[in-house]
Each structure stands twice: as C-alpha cells, then as structure tokens.
Amino acid sequence: MRVISFFLIFCVFSFAEERQGGLWDFCAKIGINLGGTMPRPMPNNISKVESYSPSLAPTIEATALRRVSEKIVVSAGLRSDNKGMKSTARVKEYSISLGDLHGKFDGMVDTKINFNYLGLPILAHYAFTESFSVYAGAYYAYLLSGEFKGSANEGYLNNSDGTGETYINHKEYDFSNELRHHDAGLSIGLNYLPYNEHILLSFDFNYGLVSVFQSDFSGISDDMQNVYGKFSVGYVF
Secondary structure (H helix, E strand, O other), X not given: OHHHHHHHHHHXXXXXXXXXXXXXXXXXXXXXXXXXXXXXXXXXXXXXXXXXXXXXXEEEEEEEEEEOOOOEEEEEEEEEEEEEEEEEEEEEEEEEEEOOEEEEEEEEEEEEEEEEEEEEEEEEEEEOOOOEEEEEEEEEEEXXXXXXXXXXXXXXXXXXXXXXXXXXXXXXXXXXXXXXXXXXXXXEEEEEOOOOXXXXXXEEEEEEOOOOEOOOOOXXXXXXXXXXXXXXXXXXX
C-alpha cells in the first residue's frame, strides 16, 4: 500500500505540471456501487429471487487523463472498490456443499457478499460536447478482502453419495476462502460536467468476465460474476 500511495502522489505532481500544457487532467471521484454478484445467464435451477438488497459499497478513485485529440481522451487510474449484496432465492436441484454434505438442494438459499478490490481501470473517452462524453474500456482488480457466505433453509438435499435425502432446516455455508484473488471485466459509461469544467458526474456499468471463485471450486455449480453499476461525483483538477 505504501508503494501505491507513493505512485499516486507522484502522478498527482507529475500530471499537475503537464496540465499547464493542456494535455493532462487529473480527477478524483467518490461514489457507490449498486448491483450483484450472480451467474450469467441466470440458470434454471434458480426458480425465483425472493429478496435482494444492495450493501453499502463505496468507491474512491484517482484518475489521470491524457488528451489525444480535441474529442478523444485516454485514462488510467487506481480505485478502491467495494461490492456487495444480500439475497434470498428459491432454488431447485441446486448443487451446493454444506459442510460435510453435498448434493442437489431444493429450498431457500440466503447469500451475503462483500468484496473489497483495488482496481485499475483503463478507458478511452469520446467527447460529444464540452460537458458530455462517453467512455469504454476494461478493468483489472485485486481482491484485498472478501466474504461469500450464507445458509440453506427449509428444504431437502439429495445427497451426492447416494444416501438419499436430508431435510435441511437451517445450515450455513462459508466460501470466503475459495474466492479468486483477482477480477477483470469491461466498463462502459458517461461523464457529465453540469456546472463548470471541474465538477463531474459519472455513471458507468462494469461487467466481470471471470468467476469470483477459484477455477477448482465445486461448492456450487454456477460461476458467479460481478455485475455492478456505479454512480460517482468527481472533481477535475
């Protein structure tokens, strides 16, 4: 983290000097992520999502922007990204591991997810006007800490060892130690300068291309991907 802090400070002063030439801008943003970590496409074994609530998931970002032409800008940055949610779903023949039990579960599954990533977004921007621009690109993120846990409730587990069905009233699971240490995906969004050249509003959508679980994970059968939208407010220096 000291290396990252030094890098950010170095970038701020370097870009501030270049800013006089009109080629560089520096932006700091704070916002919130809203979305979910889910299988895509939604599998048939999830019959119904009974409830969903987003977690408090703030994001802080520092970005350097390099002007290529009057209309085109490229940017790179560092951001602290929190992502999370709670959900309850009714499932049928849902493959899951519950401690020493593993099999196909019919019943209710509660899930609680909280992730904290350090991300690197690399984007290309196109300005339609002085106040409005769109952007697209990719991101890489490293998982600093993560929680993926929940419970199976009020259902039957058809055991994979052939011992028949087991009634599950309430049994918890915790897959936090099985999380992949990185995420990568695509980003699209728009920037809007509503008042002047400094205050910035951003709306974007980030779609993870890799599962949040390690490749050999078998606790559940579905890959889970981060699919989140983000609203943020920034200041352009």
